[in-house]
Amino acid sequence: MKVTVRDPEILKCLEPERVRTYLQQHHWQEVRQLEDTASIWTRQDEIGEELEILLPLKPEFLDFPRRMAEVLQTLEISEQTSQLDILSDLVTYVPNITLQGIVTNVQEGATMGTVTLMGIVVGKLRRIQLNLTEPIYELAVKAYQARIPVICQGELKKQGRSFVLQHPHHFTLDLDAWVG
Structure with a gap:
């Protein structure tokens, strides 16, 4: 194609x-x-x-x-x-991007933490780091535990070989994509 x-x-x-x-x-x-x-x-x-x-x-x-x-x-x-x-x-920067992915790792803290998503960035599966605070971090932990896909928006920046989603917002569970 x-x-x-x-x-x-x-x-x-x-x-x-x-x-x-x-x-x-x-x-x-x-x-x-x-x-x-x-x-x-x-x-x-x-x-x-x-x-x-x-x-x-x-x-x-x-x-x-x-x-x-x-x-x-x-x-x-x-x-x-x-x-x-x-x-x-x-690509090194994409403003206002909407990503869908699976939470593959959480680095736990009491009220905040770093979350790793596997999601598609410009046609390729990539690891994407997000820093989240409560109550969104708790939602990410639930998504990780239940393997429910998530959707979120933010500014995507490439740092070295990794991607970071800065200013994440509209973080939600993608229940329509979830096959439970």
Whole structure:
């Protein structure tokens, strides 16, 4: 299945420096810098055709999401992999995301604790850390004990190789998804 990423909110969150690092790691060559607004990258595909990427460097530009969508489209062709796989390597921040997952670990405290969820982030199963206080923490412990899926919202940030959901809210049991 071929998925095209078009969500401007996700695309706006891509960090140009992270994309630059990704391009370097995947043997793209920066051939020109257009002042501080964009850079041009090239790479030859397996049949010898030259591919080109215009990497926008200013997220505040109105066409930034569209340009990042073009970057993903070119990378999909060049790497012969899905845009979701590429995006999952590039995402470092997603504001106002809704996650569904299973609580796999609780680090207990009296009224608060750290909870680990296994949930889908941009098409891949990931571990996500949350810090919760009462009464939400107690609900997370119940979900952990009964293996009931949960839904919550917040700001997702990648820290190293892990994800952290900051400012979690609307944490609820997903009883519709639970097969008890």
